[in-house]
Amino acid sequence: PTSTPHHFSMMVDANDTETTKGQKKRKRKSNPLSQARGKQNKHENVWFRRSNAGYSLFVQYYMNQPIGTISSAEGIKTGDEKGTKQEGSKMGPKPSGGGIMQQKSGGGNSRAARRRHKKKKGKIQKTNPEAVDETPLVPTTDSLTTEFSSPPSLLESAYSKFEMLDDGPCHRNNVEFQSFLKAFSQPLPLSFRMRQCESVSERRQADIEVAEEVLKEFSDLVEAVPFGNTTLYRSKSRPGDVLCKENLNRVSPDLKEFLIDNSQNGVLARQEIGSMLPVIALHDVGAIRVGGKVLDVCASPGSKTLQALEIVGQKGRVVANDVSENRLLTLRQALGRSGVSSNLLKRIHFTCQDGSRLAPPVTKSKTSGEKSKLQFNAVLCDVPCSGDGTCRKDKHILPMWKPNCGNDLHDLQLRILIRALQVVEVGGVVCYSTCTLNPIEDEAVVAAALSKIQTSKDSKEGSKKKRSSPIVELIDWPSMPGDLVRRQGISSWKVAEFRADDQDDSSQGDIDDTEDIPKITWHDSYASATSQQPTCTMSPTMWPPSDESSNDLHLDKCVRMFPHDRDTGGFFLALIKKNRDFTLK
Helix, strand or coil: CCCCCCCCEEEECHHHCCCCHHHHHHHHHCCHHHHHHCCCCCHHHHHHHHCCHHHHHHHHHHHCCCCCCCCCCCCCCCCCCCCCCCCCCCCCCCCHHHCCCECCCCCCCCHHHHHHHHHHHHHHHHHCCCCCCCCCCCCCHHHCCCCCCCCCEHHHHHHHHHHCCCCCHHHHHHHHHHHHHHHHCCCCECEEEECCHHHCCHHHHHHHHHHHHHHHHHCCCEEEEEECCEEEEEECCECCECCECCCHHHHCHHHHHHHHHHHHCCCEEECCHHHHHHHHHHHHCCCCCCCCEEEECCCCCCHHHHHHHHHHHHHCEEEEECCCHHHHHHHHHHHHCCCCCHHHHCCEEEEECCHHHCCCCEEECCCCCCEEECCEEEEEEECCCCCHHHCCCCCCCHHHCCHHHHHHHHHHHHHHHHHHHHHEEEEEEEEEEECCCCCCCCHHHHHHHHHHHHCCEECCCCCCCCCCCCCEEEECCCCCCCCCCCEECCCCCCEEECCHHHCCHHHHCCCCCHHHCCCCEEECCHHHHHHCCCCCCCCHHHCCCCHHHHHHHCHHHCEEECHHHHCCCCEEEEEEEECCCEECC
């Protein structure tokens, strides 16, 4: 943007000052997330989306990951044991209207595929009149296991094709794996929070107290939960329905009007539970505090930026960065509609840079007049990711899901995290987070960053002396807010890709038969992957570290949030403390 309101400061990278059409096109092409997901109108992607192949690949991928990726070691079901849900698991009620991934008639297959399926079904019944097709094209409630109380989703239908194969570690824990799929097949419950007290005046605090009293009138729909340094409101479990964004106007127009009005006047913020966690975690460990300086590397859409600003207050500073000028403009407009005072918004400094090469703003001392780079107490590093943890609200994620997307983003995520650790001050903390449970984008990135920095040199004098503490290290988050369940990070995972050229011709039309399901290709090592001419980016850092290295890294201190534990989205975060400055080789 060429013009900036007086209460915003803006720094634009020198390479981004031109606004020609050609440059805009180049920027659009350079979007890493779009590149990783591929063009939607390509022939192979059109087939991929219509055939619902993404659901099958998603189930295959997570079913074959080690225990701990999306399910715990407790309650493992083996043989004929029934198994029980993990204690504390809270599954939401069945959605109204079938949820965002409800099975459609035909399952997305072509007419030819449906005719082949019908013909095959007729042959089976002719051979054995009593035979029952175990994978109907349009599943019914009766075709599900007793754990499913609602009509089957595309995820559950895909799982039924793999269940018979007894394949993967998660199959042995299939009660919890089914709960995982069930949670992702339902709409995301409504959630919002009250603004923190540090950022509001006495008058605004009175408005918040009035709003809390009004919300008691909606006690049958939402419940208040103490959540870090604020109050979270979330949907109550309701028989036969889930209160979410899509049905809010139908269920309670008055509540919707209340939320809109109080979002615009700065009393509350509509925000997902997972999105709230990074700022709360950094606040809990003392990194984000009143008067502090915070960097949000990938700031759009801005919910974390504003959440951090509410804590640091008018004596603090928040730098909001994004690689896209359009997203940065949208962010500024959203902050302007937030109802937060203009005096507080003055404490935001906007930059438009590549997060992996970010240059901190330069500040000038009021006393000496000397210029220096701004040092940050905390850095929010919520990187671009494949986003499968948000599939409950974004219906476009799973139809196009491939492991290739996470693989293509891995190197960028690693570079952004390392840059964040470079610009945070000594003693400061970086919160690396994603809205995916894919270990290639989670623990693999964290392990690679820690390992690379540990082999670097201290930039301060005395670097040759033996150090008792590492240059950077994972630290514990003392406790999850509210009643959320903290799942520890994993130290072992598997690497895969989807190779469209290796699929049988039969799999290009009909995925109703187990042998025709699109298959994932697994790679035991980097050498094995590169020898097969991979169709996506492959990096040595994508594979798990050795057992010895893994013990030193303490990846178990990472935090995973499973959607089936407390009826949320999927989320990952890691708190990394910087003990000394370093220079990469």
